Amino acid sequence: MKKHAFIRELRLLTPEHYQNVFKQAHRAGSPHFTIIARKNSLSHPRLGLAVPKKQIKTAVGRNHFKRLVRESFRNKQHELPSKDFVVIAKKSAQTLSNEEIFQLLDKLWHRLSRPSRG
Template identity: 75%
Template sequence: MNKLAFSRELRLLTPEHFNSVFQQPHRAGSPHLTILARNNTLDRPRLGQAVPKKQIKLAVDRNRFKRLVRESFRLRQHALPAKDFVVIAKKSANELSNEELSALLDKLWQRLSRPPRKK
């Protein structure tokens, strides 16, 4: 089996999965996107995406954003902790090139891989 696949087990599929992440998330963000994370009881990370039409108007642009996020997650999945992640797009995300978006995602994945700071 392909170790870098993005199978169904690696996705947040139901509203309950998303809502659990929205309850008390760890956040990492930039002016272009926000990633919410919450520990899960599984032995693998999972990904969900929220890319509203209000933020990114054209379907081709929303799909490009989602495709790049999926690819970034797929390549990093083995380095990520067992958490559920939700990536939320902001308006300015559409202004980033593919390379800039990939670099930004890598930086945010690294930030969320570290243990959260105590308050």
């Protein structure tokens, strides 16, 4: 069975893509990070990441967090609705274990996938 890929089409690439999501978005948050989502006109979900230096000081920490989020998204992409998602890290995200991050992301993906969310 082929692994789900995280191809270019599944990424938010331009500042305009991000601004679009921020305009009218639904949020699902935790004390450690927030995911905002907005419906897109494509047939698949897309992912964007916002991991500020102010929140996670080291490049290693930021890259680690981004890798985990991408991996979670990659594994869930076929269950997610056609929305653009932006994951925003908070300071405490770096204190979580990989397992805790995956569990929290799963919960938030599920919350944002409910039909009542536009």
